[in-house]
Ligand SMILES: *[C@@H]1O[C@H](CO)[C@@H](O)[C@H](O)[C@H]1NC(C)=O
Ligand SMILES: *[C@@H]1O[C@H](CO)[C@@H](O)[C@H](O)[C@H]1NC(C)=O
């Protein structure tokens with residue numbers, strides 16, 4: 001009797017010890033995995049986000065593989081999510097490019113608008129005759145440049161046959177809403193309360209309109225299959241003619257604000273806001289996806305920006321007295337990116353919104369001299385990053401590239417050469433000639 005009992009007790013003891021041993025091993029491996037990940041993301045912080053790479057498969061889809069652990073030995077788990085694909089060129093597909101154009105800063109933005117327009121018409125040379133990609137511009141005035149470029153005013157797309165068009169919609173900037181918060185068009189919806197709050201807290205932030213137009217102008221773009229929300233200092237490539245986000249997800253470009261400090265701070269802020277968090281970093285300002293999802297993201301982005309401006313920046317920061325002193329750490333200038341970061345991380349987890357980081361596809365640099373870069377890596381969209389290496393938007397606007405012979409660039413397919421050629425062409429052309437590049441698109 002006693003010996004059986006003792007046997008039972010020691011059997012239990014052995015099982016308990018064994019159990020504790022297993023648990024400690026588990027904890028130990030979790031710690032090891034975590035440390036590896038931490039070192040990895042730390043060392044890659046500002047340069048290349050996401051520990052991600054692009055892979056191609058036979059169907060010419062591009063997928064995103066995320067390595068969850070280090071790649072030494074075979075302890076890595078690779079999760080592959082498709083990112084983009086080529087829909088049939090035999091059926092119709094509607095897309096729109098959304099831009100905000102600040103009329104009052106023409107000297108800065110007209111050159112950018114011209115080259116963006118040029119890249120739009122260049123891209124369409126390769127696009128299926130059944131597809132339509134419109135250029136939508138929100139701006140406060142139907143200025144003569146838009147008339148000269150054949151942009152129509154306050155008209156939405158009504159069918160899938162209409163030729164590709166540039167469409168201008170009237171918009172009163174947040175900073176100009178001193179008295180009125182009324183819509184400027186039957187396609188604009190203004191939430192008065194939100195408009196007033198935005199005026200109160202964000203009127204001094206110059207990029208607020210580029211996201212607020214998306215929030216207020218849903219009726220101008222809800223008929224498209226996909227929209228691209230982007231900035232003007234960008235270039236579409238030929239690849240954009242063929243690819244859309246896979247399975248109606250949203251593709252988010254690459255953003256350069258994600259330092260270790262900012263990642264932690266933004267995570268802490270999400271907690272303060274009671275928002276969920278998906279640990280996605282380096283999220284850019286260009287979004288490519290279904291209209292209703294992008295509209296939803298714009299709504300949450302503005303909410304986050306209002307929270308940030310009131311809780312996370314000091315008065316000198318809001319008044320820009322710090323300049324770029326703290327960049328790339330906490331910096332008021334990229335408030336829009338921080339807002340998008342919080343919105344995207346929240347919506348991925350709280351609503352299971354399908355958002356993928358296309359950090360090799362959108363917001364790609366314009367300084368690479370690799371002639372195969374665009375085709376090999378399927379870059380869809382290039383964005384001017386700060387710097388003086390060609391192509392530099394600052395050097396371009398300062399006239400530093402005026403002497404370059406454009407004919408030498410025809411065969412230069414590198415991001416740098418492509419951006420340089422389109423920008424110089426758009427500058428050399430009259431508005432009439434630029435418009436002609438649109439009229440030449442046979443659809
Ligand atoms: C890891 O696994 C893959 C296929 O499962 C194999 O091709 C590769 O050689 C392995 N690598 C190592 C370091 O064992
Ligand atoms: C775009 O069209 C041109 C002219 O038709 C062609 O040479 C080029 O290969 C096409 N680009 C791609 C990426 O298919």
Ligand SMILES: *[C@@H]1O[C@H](CO)[C@@H](O)[C@H](O)[C@H]1NC(C)=O
Nearest residue numbers: 081082246247248249352354
């Ligand atoms: C595509 O989206 C549908 C609907 O959300 C989902 O059920 C399906 O699993 C997705 N497919 C892939 C391959 O992600």
Ligand SMILES: *[C@@H]1O[C@H](CO)[C@@H](O)[C@H](O)[C@H]1NC(C)=O
Nearest residue numbers: 269270271272273274275307
């Ligand atoms: C988050 O939730 C807490 C507790 O429910 C609440 O006190 C706090 O006000 C909430 N914060 C925000 C920003 O809604």
Ligand SMILES: *[C@@H]1O[C@H](CO)[C@@H](O)[C@H](O)[C@H]1NC(C)=O
Nearest residue numbers: 189191215295296299300303
């Ligand atoms: C914006 O989001 C809030 C919830 O956070 C919601 O109450 C509101 O209806 C949304 N606005 C629009 C126009 O969708």
